[in-house]
Amino acid sequence: MTHPTGDRINQDLLRPLLQTSWRFYLLVALFGGVVLLALGMWFRQMYLGFGVSGISWPVYWGFYVTSFVFWIGISHAGTLISAILRLVNAAWRRPVTRCAEVITAFALMIGAMFPIIHLGRPWLAFWLAPYPSERLIWPNFRSPLVWDFFAINTYLTGSVLFLFLPMIPDFAVVRDKSTGLRRKIYGALSFGWRGTTKQWHRLETAMQIMAIAIVPVAVSVHTIVSFDFSMAPVPMWQSTIFGPYFVAGAIFSGIAGLIIAMAVLRKFLHLEDYLHPVHFENLAKLMLVMGLLWGYFVFNERLVTYYGNGPGEMAVFWRTQRESFAPLYWTMVVCNFVLPLVILGIKRFRTITGAVIASFGVLIGMWLERFLIIVPSLGHKYLPYSYGVYRPQPTEIVIAAGTFAAMVLLYVLFAKFVPIISIWELKAGEHPSPELLPTALEEHPLGKLHL
């Protein structure tokens, strides 16, 4: 394991931008093909009508809303983790932050697509915007869906800016190392960045302010997504614990997504000198903690429901514990709790491979968790007239699978056009000698906030 410095960092991290291998085209063709297939299925759904999906009364929220909640949860990996690590000035964050922030931006974009896919007539998507309508359709401005609109758009705007600002100095590096059209494009993207001391201070201050602002916004987003459920009189949804339960689950799945993305980048872009085993170990420990927290929330939710013994709640409870949804429920418990606990709790297994296996398990488990929150409750509300069955159809399955391909495709394209590890932040982590370090700049203590 070596620690590259100076020009070597430029060479290593600009290589994917300046050289293109056949593997890039293969990945784009492969995942692009799946995305096109999913788009085709979506157009088919628009043309033939919503009946091609398995969504029907009373289960109006199936795969699409499951995927919506799942992707919004995945988005918590990036900006939230990056912001927290920036605020505590953790040195090991430097190669990780951009890999993480990209996940947030793309996962939010994909997640925000689902309310539109879920519309029978997506060309009327602008009706979702909470503006006073002249068509005598008056939106309820107090609806939790209005909160979603503001929360997700605030988080998306903040996350994209949080991702973009630290890219400006790196665009300047690409500008200086390239020629022709590429130089012009990156020159425009770098905004004429020169690297004056003033620019560096302003950038670092901006990142600090945004980190502070984005943490509560990130927490609020998934709390508000949980309110979409907990504000409705549906069995097992009306729970005061849903806010923190959703946030914990979101961070949990987000870390899993980040670990997989980092492992793939490390392997295919040969970033072994930048993404060290310690980065995976730290994230794995964080994921283990979130897994335990998730288990605590699930136990809490289940125990209180069981003790309350309400007939509506208990019917849904038993559907998931030992009836039709039990196989999915126990798979979720194994994937989200048992697997991470065994793999990440034992130091010998806490390797990069171990962390990736546990992460795949967590992603499967968290998708199932979202599904099991939505479908069993909607299919078995308080009165028998509202009982129903949901069977996902190929359209929904292909579209849901297509979003995973879209995520990979967007990530591959991003890594092709932008340094996936922040060059200037890596260099800023190099210190000439210990005696030159001002005390406020030591890496591990809490960073000084220059308010």
Add this chain to the structure above:
Amino acid sequence: VRAVYALYPNGQSAQEGVNRLRSAGLADRDITILSGQPMEDYEFGHIDRRSYMWWLACGGGLVGMATAFFLTWITETSWPINVGALPVYAWWPNLIIIFELTMLGAILTTVVSLLITGGLPGRGEKLYDPEVTSGKILVGVENPDAASVDAYEKALSAPPGAVVKKL
């Protein structure tokens, strides 16, 4: 001569170059320092540190909060809907929108203040050398006094590893 500058291989040499320019009678605001990374380990890296960005962000947050208050008030009272026993203008649900727009105001103000105070996008011909992104540190003087150019050149060339250039 439009500018005279030196490229240094490390922060120590650059610090010496800055100190020598100061000794030659230049104020900090007249010295241009460019680097490929923040140089907070050195004294020159702390020049221009003071900013009002925190206060601007707070101001932006207040503007966002006021906008949210206005938006929720105007929409809910102009198009009132009676839902259960909820008041037409209900604080609890609106606090969420007020919170989100407060944060959005702070974030957008921060970005705008970064762009304005950081001089982005850069306009016109400014002193720059692509070697900066390769790790060199540029210390120089833009639009120097013709009479002082030699003195600046001498000051800049003294630290070890200096490569002095004139434009």
